[in-house]
Amino acid sequence: MKWILMILAAAGVSFAGPSFAKEKSRSGRKVASETSPESAFKDLFRIATHNRCTNCHTASEVPMQGEFGLPHSFLISRNIKTLGYSCTSCHASSGENISPLPPRALHWDMPAAKKALPKSITPAQLCALWKDPSSNFFESGERIGLGRSLEDLVEHVENDALVQWSFAPGVGRVAAPGTHAEFVAKFKEWVDGGAPCPL
Amino acid sequence: MITTVNGQDVSINVDLDTPLLWFLREELKLTGTKFGCGIARCGVCTILVDDLAVRSCSIPVRDAIGKRVTTIEGLGSESNLHPVQEAWIKHRVPQCGYCQSGQICSAVALLKAKPQPSTNEIHQAMAGNLCRCGTYPRIQNALEDLAGRGKT
Numbered sequence: 001m002k003w004i005l006m007i008l009a010a011a012g013v014s015f016a017g018p019s020f021a022k023e024k025s026r027s028g029r030k031v032a033s034e035t036s037p038e039s040a041f042k043d044l045f046r047i048a049t050h051n052r053c054t055n056c057h058t059a060s061e062v063p064m065q066g067e068f069g070l071p072h073s074f075l076i077s078r079n080i081k082t083l084g085y086s087c088t089s090c091h092a093s094s095g096e097n098i099s100p101l102p103p104r105a106l107h108w109d110m111p112a113a114k115k116a117l118p119k120s121i122t123p124a125q126l127c128a129l130w131k132d133p134s135s136n137f138f139e140s141g142e143r144i145g146l147g148r149s150l151e152d153l154v155e156h157v158e159n160d161a162l163v164q165w166s167f168a169p170g171v172g173r174v175a176a177p178g179t180h181a182e183f184v185a186k187f188k189e190w191v192d193g194g195a196p197c198p199l
Numbered sequence: 200m201i202t203t204v205n206g207q208d209v210s211i212n213v214d215l216d217t218p219l220l221w222f223l224r225e226e227l228k229l230t231g232t233k234f235g236c237g238i239a240r241c242g243v244c245t246i247l248v249d250d251l252a253v254r255s256c257s258i259p260v261r262d263a264i265g266k267r268v269t270t271i272e273g274l275g276s277e278s279n280l281h282p283v284q285e286a287w288i289k290h291r292v293p294q295c296g297y298c299q300s301g302q303i304c305s306a307v308a309l310l311k312a313k314p315q316p317s318t319n320e321i322h323q324a325m326a327g328n329l330c331r332c333g334t335y336p337r338i339q340n341a342l343e344d345l346a347g348r349g350k351t
Contacts, residue, residue, distance in 0.1 A: 074327035075323045080323070086251050088253075093261065094216070094262075
């Protein structure tokens with residue numbers, strides 16, 4: 001197995017997530033990247049519908065957890081705040097992320113149900129959702145004075161602590177596909193390219 | 200850095216990543232709060248932070264800076280028990296007692312947030328507090344009593 005890996009590595013086969021860098025031709029000249037806002041959105045759809053995102057971005061009252069998207073243990077639901085608990089009762093704001101300790105990030109909360117990313121969502125529906133001013137408003141944008149816009153959404157995916165956590169959830173947890181930097185780059189590429197929606 | 204523990208201002212003199220449980224037990228000698236699983240899955244270490252139930256084994260001291268921490272020692276005294284403690288005695292809830300400081304703190308947080316919880320809400324709020332002795336029916340009876348649906 002070790003020899004096979006070495007051979008594949010020597011041949012330039014990458015085990016990393018999707019690569020967004022421009023590739024070189026055999027002659028060594030840079031070739032035009034095949035990336036486009038449309039292809040960027042395809043990658044964004046694949047990432048956004050990963051369990052690491054949909055676990056909390058649910059329309060259900062109950063958040064999901066883990067790589068299999070199972071209902072959160074302890075009967076946790078949106079109303080837990082009315083019963084003397086909060087997400088931060090167990091999810092700390094800082095420290096090492098090591099399963100089975102509850103995952104931790106600067107803030108921990110469930111997104112509003114209107115921002116749900118159901119497993120059955122289609123690319124067209126996701127695109128419409130992201131461009132809908134009633135659902136692409138983010139508290140993080142509110143804090144820095146942004147309005148309801150795609151720029152607000154970019155601010156969310158770039159700076160929100162929970163989004164960042166999903167790409168580095170720590171030992172013993174499956175991360176969202178690719179890296180956070182790649183995700184942000186794809187998002188900006190899609191937005192800067194006019195945020196086209198699939199038909 | 201200061202936090203308030205059971206009404207007293209306390210200076211934090213440990214690494215801020217120290218679990219709150221160890222700060223309470225080892226530094227302040229408040230040993231009424233117990234260690235159970237250490238991964239926030241059993242509820243034994245539950246305390247109150249700003250009136251919310253918190254698993255002190257998984258929350259670092261950092262998250263309690265400037266906040267109001269209450270442990271089982273701060274809820275009441277032998278001569279002036281908290282109503283939840285009185286109900287626990289009335290319904291003879293504890294058996295071995297190890298989980299009970301956590302159970303009581305969860306119950307206090309629930310009743311503070313919702314003085315008359317429904318039976319379902321009691322089940323939901325207490326679901327994260329395990330009891331190996333199986334005192335759940337008596338915990339429920341005590342909470343039903345406190346919610347005004349007493350069964351004697």
